Each structure stands twice: as structure tokens, then as C-alpha cells.
Amino acid sequence: MELSRNRVRGPARGRVRSRVQRLLLPLTAGICGVALLGGCSGSGARSALAAGSGPSSSPAADSGSDDASATGGNALQSNYEQVIKNVLPSVVQIESGNDLGSGIVYDAKGDIVTNAHVVGKAKQFKVTSATGGGQLHARLVSSYPAQDLAVIKLDKVPSGLKAASFSQSSKVDMGKIVLALGSPLGLSSSVTQGIVSATGRTVSEGSSGGGTGATIGNMVQTSAAINPGNSGGALVGLDGKVIGIPTLAATDPQLGSGAAPGIGFAIPSSMVTNIADQIIKDGKVTNSGRAALGITGRTVVSAGGQPAGVAVVALTGNGAAKAAGLRTGDIVTRLASTPVTSLTQLSETLASYKPGQKVKLGYERSGKTRTTEITLGTM
Incomplete structure (x- = not known):
């Protein structure tokens, strides 16, 4: 299973820019729930019918049940429509050269939050609102590739610009109904729906072809379709609040097209607001809230050609590793109870x-295995 970053690149817009990396946590597949949503057939359904009272059942009772179902369905549809009506004006399309992605209006001052891989290395952007009104121009405030987030700012704030409302919860319940709003394949103002499939995922993006190479923890996994161009858009609940920014979709090379429908990932709103607030206030990220060893490292391989640890190439300032007594040339092999075989795995x-946090660090020096306690620093 791999991951594909979801902006559209090139004039054709439909061609997915190659951004792949291995999914770092195992995913479990289950499709039974889909069949249940569509109405069940088979022995379970037949047993339920057999347990009923047959022809003597009351038609009035059946009618009441149908009416209740219709009422519930109408209420849910109305809820969907209201959320889209309220949130879509806050979702924009961003063009960076030939690349295209999405963004969310963060405040009434014209700040827009999006993915770092959407802005790439560009400094100037064309922005189109979902409600029309002509193309707007924006400039880069700052990009933070380590968590694939960036903020751009409109040169001129149009009248009636509407900022989105972000959920303040750092946790999202599995099963929560969500809508993904953005510009997949250049189709602006598009909406897909699904649920929160899992939380707490740790995933890595590719670093080739201009990718960020970020490893991001606590990602929200969703079944809502995440297609190229959705990156930087909004994943919202039925309360109309943004719970995350769609960023990655899973792909499976064995499927030929590479598509793995129903497995997408969004950066949680708590992380988005933390980073965006710092960028808007200080022009940069001053505290990522993420742990770091304070080293520059590279993956080393065993005599058999297998990843065998992370060699310390350089120590960063007075970082955690230097304070714990590590030296250049040491090979990190374990963090707490987790074996470390590669730089990606360490991340x-x-x-x-x-x-x-204090953790035990296992490493090798001059062929000898050692252990030390290290107080983790900040990225």
C-alpha cells in the first residue's frame, strides 16, 4: 500500500502527480458494513422476516416505519445541503504555475491555509473562490513542509470573504459522517462524502519530484473520496466545522491504475490551527509540538543489504542527542521498545x-551495543 499526494499537475489536470510512499501503519479491510448500508439479503434478512407475524402484520405500522425513515432521510439530506451551503464559500481553488490544489479561508484578513505540496516552491498564486467573483491573487506567507502545511495571503480581500470554522477537538470519533470539499481534477466546488474510518494514523509522503517527505502523525483516515486537486481543501463534519485538511490518498500498484478507493488521509484541525496561527503571527513555525532527536541521519544497511539502523551524520546544535552523549558515527537501532532500521521508521x-518525554535510546558505537536515556527535543 502506498500514498499519493493529491494536487493536480500539468495542463491536463487529470494526470496525478507522482507522490508515493509506503503506508506506515497496517490497514484492515472490511466491506460488510457497505452491504448493510445498502440493505441486507441472505440468511440474516430471511430470519428477520420469518420472525415477523406474516400476513397479520399491521399495514399501518409498516407505513409509520416508512414515514419515519423518509423523515430521517430528508433531515439528513437537508443537513448535508446546509453544511455545503455554509462551508463551500470558504473553500478556494489554488493555481501555482501548472499545479492546482485547494485551500481554506482561515480568517477575514485573507489568510488561506493549504498544503505545502500545493504551493511547492512558488511565491505567487491565483485563487478562485467557490462562489465566483473573478480570480484573486495571493502571495506565500510561509510553508512548513515538515507537516505539509502552508499559509498564503490574498493581495486584496474581497467583500464578504467568509472564513471557515475549525473544530477545536484534537480527537475525532470513528464513524463520524464527513464531507470532503475541494477541486478534484480541477472540478471546483466538488463534494464527496464518507465517514471517519480511523484515527491516529502515521503516514509518510514521498520526497521525490518535489515532495515534502513529511512524516505526519495523528492523521484522520476517511472513506470520503480524496482525488488529485482535493489537497488543501476541507474535511468537515455535519456541524459544518473543519476537522481536517485532505492531503493524501492510498494507492495500490497491484491494481494497475494505482487507485485504492475509500482510503484517504487528512491532517487534523488541531495540527492545522497550531501551525497556521504561528505562521500568521510570526511568519514562521516557532514550535512544531513534535519530538526530535536533534540529528542529521542516514539509513545504513547490513552486509545482507537490509536496513539496519540510522547513522548519525551530524548533531544539531545543543539538541537532545548531543545532550545524551551521542557522537557522529553512532548508529541508532532502537527508540524505547521499537526497533529502528531506517530513517523513515525513526521519523x-x-x-x-x-x-x-524521556525514552531509552539504543545505539551502536564501534560495534558495541549501548543504551542511554534521552530527553526528546523539539523539531
């Missing part, structure tokens, strides 16, 4: 910790 493991 995955660190994503689950917070700065200031």
Missing part, C-alpha cells in the same frame, strides 16, 4: 512522542 516512531 514514524518519533511522531508518536512529545517534546520533553
Whole structure:
């Protein structure tokens, strides 16, 4: 299973820019729930019918049940329509050269939050609102590739610009109904729907072809379709609040087209607001809230050609590793109870910790295995 970053690149818009990396947590597949949503047939349904009273059942009771179902369905549809009506004006389309993605109006001052991979290396952008009104121009405030987030700012704030409302909860319940709003394949103001399939995922993006190479923890997994161009858009609940920014979709090379429908990932709103607030206030990220060892490292391989650890190439300032006594040339092999075989795996493991936490670090020096306690620093 791999991951595809979801902006549209090139004049054709329909061609997915190659951004792939291995999914770092195992995914479980289950499709029974889909069949249940569509109405069940088979032995379970037949047993339910057999348990009923047959021809003596009351038609009035059946009618009442149908009316209740219709009323519930109408209420849910009305809820969907109201959320779309309220949130869509806050979702914009962003053009960066030949690349295209989405963004969310963050405040009434013209700040727009999006993915770092949407802005790429560009400094100037064309922005189109979902409600029309002509093309707007924006400039980059700052990009933070380590968590694939960026803020751009409109040169001129149009009248009636509407900021989205972000959920303040750091946790999202599985099963929550969500809508993904953005510009998939250049189709602006598009909406897909699904549920929160899982939470707490740690995923990595590719670094080739201009990718960020970010490892992001606590991602929200969703079944809402996430297609190229959705990146940077909004994943919202039925309360109309943004719970995340769609960023990645899973792909499976064995499927030929690479598509893995129903497995997408969004950066949670708590992370989005933390980073965006710092960028808007200070022009940069001053505290990522993410743990770091304070090293520059590279993956080393064993005599058999297998990843065997992370070699310390350089120590960062007075970072955590230097304070713990590590030296250039040491090979990190374990963090707490987790074996470390590669730089990507080390990033995955660190994503689950917070700065200031103390953990045991296993490493090799001159062929000898050692262990030390390290107080994690800040990225």
C-alpha cells in the first residue's frame, strides 16, 4: 500500500502527480458494513422476516416505519445541503504555475491555509473562490513542509470573504459522517462524502519530484473520496466545522491504475490551527509540538543489504542527542521498545512522542551495543 499526494499537475489536470510512499501503519479491510448500508439479503434478512407475524402484520405500522425513515432521510439530506451551503464559500481553488490544489479561508484578513505540496516552491498564486467573483491573487506567507502545511495571503480581500470554522477537538470519533470539499481534477466546488474510518494514523509522503517527505502523525483516515486537486481543501463534519485538511490518498500498484478507493488521509484541525496561527503571527513555525532527536541521519544497511539502523551524520546544535552523549558515527537501532532500521521508521516512531518525554535510546558505537536515556527535543 502506498500514498499519493493529491494536487493536480500539468495542463491536463487529470494526470496525478507522482507522490508515493509506503503506508506506515497496517490497514484492515472490511466491506460488510457497505452491504448493510445498502440493505441486507441472505440468511440474516430471511430470519428477520420469518420472525415477523406474516400476513397479520399491521399495514399501518409498516407505513409509520416508512414515514419515519423518509423523515430521517430528508433531515439528513437537508443537513448535508446546509453544511455545503455554509462551508463551500470558504473553500478556494489554488493555481501555482501548472499545479492546482485547494485551500481554506482561515480568517477575514485573507489568510488561506493549504498544503505545502500545493504551493511547492512558488511565491505567487491565483485563487478562485467557490462562489465566483473573478480570480484573486495571493502571495506565500510561509510553508512548513515538515507537516505539509502552508499559509498564503490574498493581495486584496474581497467583500464578504467568509472564513471557515475549525473544530477545536484534537480527537475525532470513528464513524463520524464527513464531507470532503475541494477541486478534484480541477472540478471546483466538488463534494464527496464518507465517514471517519480511523484515527491516529502515521503516514509518510514521498520526497521525490518535489515532495515534502513529511512524516505526519495523528492523521484522520476517511472513506470520503480524496482525488488529485482535493489537497488543501476541507474535511468537515455535519456541524459544518473543519476537522481536517485532505492531503493524501492510498494507492495500490497491484491494481494497475494505482487507485485504492475509500482510503484517504487528512491532517487534523488541531495540527492545522497550531501551525497556521504561528505562521500568521510570526511568519514562521516557532514550535512544531513534535519530538526530535536533534540529528542529521542516514539509513545504513547490513552486509545482507537490509536496513539496519540510522547513522548519525551530524548533531544539531545543543539538541537532545548531543545532550545524551551521542557522537557522529553512532548508529541508532532502537527508540524505547521499537526497533529502528531506517530513517523513515525513526521519523514514524518519533511522531508518536512529545517534546520533553524521556525514552531509552539504543545505539551502536564501534560495534558495541549501548543504551542511554534521552530527553526528546523539539523539531
